[in-house]
Amino acid sequence: MAGIVDLRSDTVTKPSKGMLEAMMKAEVGDDVFREDPTINMLEEKLASMFSQEAGLFCPSGTMTNQIALQVHTRPGDEVICSELAHIYLYEGAGMAKNSGLSARLLKGNKGRISASEIEANINPPDSHFPRTRLVALEDTSNKGGGSCYQFDEVMKIKGLCLKKGLGFHLDGARVFNALTVRNQSPSEYGRLFDSISICLSKGLGAPVGSVLLGSRDFIKEAHRSRKSFGGGMRQAGVLAAAGLYALEHNVALLGEDHKKAKRLKTSLEQNDLVLEIIDPETNIVIFQLKPGMNSADFCKLLKDRGILAMPFGPDKVRMVTHLDIKEEDIQYCEKMIPGIR
Numbered sequence: 001m002a003g004i005v006d007l008r009s010d011t012v013t014k015p016s017k018g019m020l021e022a023m024m025k026a027e028v029g030d031d032v033f034r035e036d037p038t039i040n041m042l043e044e045k046l047a048s049m050f051s052q053e054a055g056l057f058c059p060s061g062t063m064t065n066q067i068a069l070q071v072h073t074r075p076g077d078e079v080i081c082s083e084l085a086h087i088y089l090y091e092g093a094g095m096a097k098n099s100g101l102s103a104r105l106l107k108g109n110k111g112r113i114s115a116s117e118i119e120a121n122i123n124p125p126d127s128h129f130p131r132t133r134l135v136a137l138e139d140t141s142n143k144g145g146g147s148c149y150q151f152d153e154v155m156k157i158k159g160l161c162l163k164k165g166l167g168f169h170l171d172g173a174r175v176f177n178a179l180t181v182r183n184q185s186p187s188e189y190g191r192l193f194d195s196i197s198i199c200l201s202k203g204l205g206a207p208v209g210s211v212l213l214g215s216r217d218f219i220k221e222a223h224r225s226r227k228s229f230g231g232g233m234r235q236a237g238v239l240a241a242a243g244l245y246a247l248e249h250n251v252a253l254l255g256e257d258h259k260k261a262k263r264l265k266t267s268l269e270q271n272d273l274v275l276e277i278i279d280p281e282t283n284i285v286i287f288q289l290k291p292g293m294n295s296a297d298f299c300k301l302l303k304d305r306g307i308l309a310m311p312f313g314p315d316k317v318r319m320v321t322h323l324d325i326k327e328e329d330i331q332y333c334e335k336m337i338p339g340i341r
């Protein structure tokens, strides 16, 4: 333990030596002209993995989501998503600001929404109502405690979208975590969606970058949209090289993060200030504190012992495991967390 165990987010990872070497060696070109060979390779690789036609490398997952929302819709349309969705809660009202959309927020279960719930919330064609245009899922769900969808339910939702003529978007910031849990191939899952956003800078450990996947026509429009969002980058192959390295080396390690999250849960169960913990399916542990303790104070108690966590509302805290949380870090947490009060 080098003094600090940083469990605030899986975005805090620093590029490893191997990753930095891959970045140094990257062949680059101007990606606004689509001439960066390393970016093209990353886009093609992810597209083919997920049974999609094309990809677009962007600076952030917020941008890939926001571009997808814009390309799927017209101003005044409505998007159906969970009330816990990142696209609604954590993207600075982007869907309203960038694309003039309204959101139909569903209660769901730990950030997951069901086909029957979606069907009950599709607006009639009557001109009073916003036009329901898109269903957006998040897998895994961040605010839902890293919960994963059942594949059967997603297939049902896909069937509904086809029947009702709705677009189907996946915020797959952590889709590789979900695939790891389901032991599922990216192609089997990816083929269900019209567009997919994938983050390289979360559990995969790259410093920057997300990729949007979709049909060739969709990505052509997305390329226009990316320019107007200011997301056209030039010799960004150095960043894409980190993504390629992550796909090759780090996807296989996600299961370790999941085991470590379960160990954190066990330690938290032994702490007297913790009321309830969402059972971690992946690398995210969200827990509620007992009345009388608030999240800011609890995080301060942790911080005094060199453990960083994130307040997630007034009485909830989030911990996230990732590549830079090593065995000795978890052992240190196991030693310290039960006794904190």
Ligand SMILES: *Cc1c(COP(=O)(O)O)cnc(C)c1O
Residues within 6 Å of the ligand: 059, 060, 061, 062, 063, 065, 086, 087, 138, 140, 141, 142, 171, 173, 174, 199, 201, 202, 210
């Ligand atoms: C992190 C995250 C994103 C993208 O966030 P950026 O910080 O913009 O890359 C999108 N969706 C979910 C569920 C996330 O956790």
